[in-house]
Amino acid sequence: MENMWIVFIVAIVIGFGTLAKVASSISNAISQRKSGRRDLQEMRDAIARLQTDIDEIKATLADIVISLHDRV
Structure with a gap:
């Protein structure tokens, strides 16, 4: 209780x-x-940079998974 x-x-x-x-x-x-609108453009740019970083992380993780799979 x-x-x-x-x-x-x-x-x-x-x-x-x-x-x-x-x-x-x-x-x-x-x-x-x-x-204002200027900040909106800055946010869009930041989101685009974040998306690029996420894509790079995904590619790195895919490479790691492939290399681990090849070892098994």
Whole structure:
């Protein structure tokens, strides 16, 4: 029974943490939208760079999997 209360309290804390993150994301989105179109272009550029990094990571992981498969 005590363990159930601990789990319940931890779940509440995690829930409030998640709500805080969502509220922060919404606040950031609103402030960025107010700051204008230039920031939107900067965000698009950052997303494009992130996508390039993700593609490079995928390629590296694929190379690792292939080399491990060849060893087996």
